[in-house]
Amino acid sequence: MSESWAVVLAVGLGTIAIKAAGxxxxxxxPLPGRVQSVVALLAPALLAALVATAxxxxxxxxxxxxxxxxxxxxALTIALRAPVLLVVxxxxxxxxxxxxxxxx
Amino acid sequence: MDESAPIRFELRRGAxxxxxxxxxxxxFGVSFGVLxxxxxxxxxxxxxxxxxxxxxxxxxxxxxxxxxxxxxxxxAIAAALLLNARYLPIGVSVAPFxxxxxxxxxxxxxxxxxxxxxIAARGEGRFDPHRLIGAGVVLWLAWVAGTIVGVxxxxxxxxxxxxxxxxxxPALFLALLAPxxxxxxxxxxxxxxxxxxxALVPFTPAGVPIIAAAAAALIxxxxx
Numbered sequence: 001m002s003e004s005w006a007v008v009l010a011v012g013l014g015t016i017a018i019k020a021a022g023x024x025x026x027x028x029x030p031l032p033g034r035v036q037s038v039v040a041l042l043a044p045a046l047l048a049a050l051v052a053t054a055x056x057x058x059x060x061x062x063x064x065x066x067x068x069x070x071x072x073x074x075a076l077t078i079a080l081r082a083p084v085l086l087v088v089x090x091x092x093x094x095x096x097x098x099x100x101x102x103x104x
Numbered sequence: 105m106d107e108s109a110p111i112r113f114e115l116r117r118g119a120x121x122x123x124x125x126x127x128x129x130x131x132f133g134v135s136f137g138v139l140x141x142x143x144x145x146x147x148x149x150x151x152x153x154x155x156x157x158x159x160x161x162x163x164x165x166x167x168x169x170x171x172x173x174x175x176x177x178x179x180a181i182a183a184a185l186l187l188n189a190r191y192l193p194i195g196v197s198v199a200p201f202x203x204x205x206x207x208x209x210x211x212x213x214x215x216x217x218x219x220x221x222x223i224a225a226r227g228e229g230r231f232d233p234h235r236l237i238g239a240g241v242v243l244w245l246a247w248v249a250g251t252i253v254g255v256x257x258x259x260x261x262x263x264x265x266x267x268x269x270x271x272x273x274p275a276l277f278l279a280l281l282a283p284x285x286x287x288x289x290x291x292x293x294x295x296x297x298x299x300x301x302x303a304l305v306p307f308t309p310a311g312v313p314i315i316a317a318a319a320a321a322l323i324x325x326x327x328x
Contacts, residue, residue: 003177004146010177011167011184012157016214018188022195023202023213034325039197040229041321043222044290045297046190047281049317050218052298055274057305057313070271074278084279085124091275096268 069103070095111234118223118238125219125239126246128272132161133247135269137254140168148255155251159217159244163187182309189315194221201231215240222280289323296320 055071056062070091077090133155140151145168158164163184170180195213198221202209215236220243224236285291297317304313 004150004171007146007167007171007177007180007184008150008154008157010181011163011188012154014181014185015158015160015163015188015191018185019191019195019216020210020213021192022197022199023209024206026196026199036229037324038321039193039324041289041293041324042193042197042318043225044281044284044294045317045320046194046314047218047222047277047284048294048298049301049314049320050277051274051281052302053305053313054277055271056302060306060309062302062305066268067271067274070268071274071278074271074275078279078282083124084276085127087279088124088128088272088276092268092272094268095271096266099266099268 066095066098069098114232114234115238118220118232118235118240119242120238121223121235122220122239122242125223125276126242128276129161129219129243130246130250130253131269132273133250134254134257136161136164136168137251138257139165139172139254140251141255145172151255152248152251155248156244158184158188159214159247160184160188160191161217161247186309186312186315190318191216193318193321194218197221197229198224198231198233198236201233201236203233212237212240215244217243218277219243219280222284225284227284227286293320293323296323 051071055067056064073094074087074091077087082090136155137148137151140146140154141148145151146154151168154164154167166187167180167184170176170183194216198213198216199209202212204212212233217240220236220239221231223239224231224233226232281294285294297320300320301313301317304316308316
């Protein structure tokens with residue numbers, strides 16, 4: 001049980017420090033132009049990495065399963081300009097149904 | 105009349121935008137609570153404290169699954185902090201827009217998660233701090249409340265995979281990514297980021313591929 005608390009404490013304090021580092025040390029100062037244009041591209045780069053890894057990886061394995069069908073359904077729903085909640089529901093339902101009928 | 109009106113508007117706007125995500129985040133909080141409270145996890149109270157302090161789903165899932173699987177606390181800590189290392193560049197990206205004293209900036213920085221950050225993004229590297237705070241508070245409440253429901257509900261809830269909840273995460277990030285793809289550079293950065301991450305998945309611990317994908321943003325150094 002004390003191991004659990006060690007993990008909770010270390011991860012919690014570490015994460016709090018990581019999140020605070022930029023805002024506390026940099027404050028309200030703007031970033032230089034070139035840094036700014038790199039930072040502007042962090043969102044698409046990291047979000048795409050999160051999409052890719054969450055869709056087709058489990059631990060260190062690349063896996064194609066029902067999640068892929070869910071994400072494809074989500075992409076179609078996004079193209080139709082649906083709200084985010086509907087996108088998420090369509091993805092989850094598609095993956096659940098695919099597993100239920102055993103096609104993925 | 106007073107300058108707090110637009111601030112309240114953006115706070116509200118951030119909060120309202122976050123509600124649909126909050127439902128998804130809350131459901132993930134439930135599954136995190138269930139996983140933590142059932143045999144081999146970290147236990148009920150540590151799970152709730154972790155959600156309230158760490159407030160980062162993927163890292164928490166990684167930590168708990170490693171503790172449950174191998175009982176290696178150091179491996180669990182390293183994996184979780186690697187997964188959260190992305191909050192370093194993310195924190196830097198919002199830093200110019202968080203104002204006030206160090207304590208205020210410190211507290212606001214804790215409300216930064218992938219989803220609140222994406223909601224606050226106004227394009228071209230600009231962020232609305234009030235939208236970030238409104239969204240962050242909604243998501244934090246949903247995450248902590250979901251965790252509490254999960255540890256109380258225990259095994260009563262079914263397997264998250266059966267409910268398709270594991271497909272909700274990439275779908276959610278895709279929905280957040282789509283509006284950012286408003287030019288050639290963001291599209292190239294996104295494709296490169298995804299390619300880097302997938303190429304590294306088999307060779308590196310979980311978390312590293314996402315940090316490495318940040319390198320794709322370096323194409324911003326090329327002159328236009």
